[in-house]
Amino acid sequence: MNHIYKHAPISNGVKLFNEWIILLVLAVVLFLASCSGKAEPMALATAPILPVATVSTGEQETFVDYPAPLQGTTDVEIRPQVAGAIDRIYVNEGQLVSKGQLLFQISELPFRAQLNNAKASLQAVQAAVLNAQLEIDKLTPLVQSKVVSDFQLKTAKTTYQIALANVEQAKASVNSAQINLGYTQIKATSSGYIGRLPKKQGSLVSPSDPEALTQLSDVNQIYAYFSLSETDFINFNAKYSGNSVADRISHLPAVSLVLADQSLYPVKGKIDMINGQFDKTTGAITLRAVFANAKGVLRSGNTGKIRLGLSHDNTILVPQSATVEMQDKIFVFAVGKDNKVNKVAIAIDGKNGTDYLIKDGLKSGDQIVLSGLDKLQDGQLIQPEKKVEKVAQLISKK
Structure with a gap:
């Protein structure tokens, strides 16, 4: 009996220890089960909420x-063709004028005097023609009667031809004087707007002036x-x-x-x-x-x-803000069915404002992250913001 009483406490201790081990194992199992059940919701709860858009193809137009x-169709400098003083200016700077409208008047007095002088010279040579003709008329019967030599008649006829030539020369001088007198009135060569007027009334002007009177556009x-x-x-x-x-x-x-x-x-x-x-x-x-x-x-x-x-036909537009550039390549973050992002390289075909035209790398129906790219990593889980799914369609119709 004494032997039995000595070992009884030891049996009870082993039993308590075993029960304690069983309870500990059950607690660990329950803890692990609870942790595995909450792992996915906890990971989803910490995933960032980011705007996502579905891209689609369409016809786009780029601009360069x-x-x-x-x-203007006519841009001309208005310059004087004769020298003289400006008597009057008929227009203002910036004024709209019509073709043929009078712009400037240069003093015509010296040119009118030249015209009068040319006309007087013309009358003088015309009189010389009449005088030469009279001489011919006088000598002709005398030559026929052999009163005077034929040489005198030939000389008279030569004088007549010279007088006729002088008349033509005088007429040319009259025409030149009339043209110069006409040049004193400077008119618009076309309709348009008058530029600055650096010359004022009384200024002396000439065709060789480095500065024009004005410009007409x-x-x-x-x-x-x-x-x-x-x-x-x-x-x-x-x-x-x-x-x-x-x-x-x-x-x-x-x-x-x-x-x-x-x-x-x-x-x-x-x-x-x-x-x-x-x-x-x-x-x-x-x-x-x-x-x-x-x-x-x-x-x-x-x-x-x-x-x-x-x-551009059948192309995709992506905002530049939805891309990242690394090592001379451009990437977007595509969203998979499991809401994990994947960094995808894209080829650019051009620009439309602040958008890229995608040549390769995306297809219609793909989803991309629109913002918050600086904190994203390849394979990261996100929570797509569903309310912006139609953004890409709006972009493609711009």
């Missing part, structure tokens, strides 16, 4: 801007000159083909003019000239577009940009 100085239509590089011109010809230059020009679409404040001129223009050769210095070829300017909004000397459009 080319700097273009603007000129006909801006009812405006010419915009722009240049294409050799590569751009090859692409231009490939896009707009034709049997000849005139044929190609006739099929060109209308172009837009971007003004200095980046606004669009409300009237479309038409390319009407392609230069015959490339500039050897710049390696570019010049084209000209003409714009109607009935309201006179544009003036000669303005600057702008010609905007050429190029259509």
Whole structure:
């Protein structure tokens, strides 16, 4: 009995230890089970919420801007053709004038005196003709009667021919004097706007003056000159083909003019000239577009940009803000069915404003992350923001 009593406490301790081990194992199993069940919800709860868009293909148009100085269809310097003092100025700076309108009056007194002198000389030589004719008439019967020699008659006839030549010369002098007198009235060679008037009434002017009296610009239509590089011109010809230059020009679409404040001129223009050769210095070829300017909004000397459009079929637009650039490559973060992102390289075919045209790397129906890319890693789980799924469709219709 004593032996039994000595070992009984030991048996009870082993039993308690075993029960404690079983309870510990059950607790660990339950803990692991609870942790595995909450792992996915916890990971999803910590995933960032990011805007996602579904891309789709469509017809897009890209634009390229080319700097273009603007000129009126007529830009001429108004200069005097005779020397003299300005008697009167009939126009103001910036005034719209019509063709043939009187602009300046140069003092005509010396030129009218020259005309009167030329007319007097003409009358004198005309009288000399009459006198030579009288001499011929007098000598003719005398020669026939052999009273005087034939030599005197021939001399009289020669004098008559010289008198006739002097008449023609005097007439030319009269015409020249009349032309010079007409030059004292300086008129508009075309309709347009008057420029600055550096000369004032009383100023002495001459044809050799380095500065013109003013400039006259006909801006009812405006010419915009722009240049294409050799590569751009090859692409231009490939896009707009034709049997000849005139044929190609006739099929060109209308172009837009971007003004200095980046606004669009409300009237479309038409390319009407392609230069015959490339500039050897710049390696570019010049084209000209003409714009109607009935309201006179544009003036000669303005600057702008010609905007050429190029259509792209079945292409995808992606905002530049939805891309990242690494090592000369451009990537987007595509969203898979498991909401994990995958960094995908894309090939760019051009730009449309702040959007990229995608040549390769995406297809219609793919989903991409629109923002928050700086904190994303390849394979990361996200929570797509469903309310922006239609953004790509709106972008593709821009």
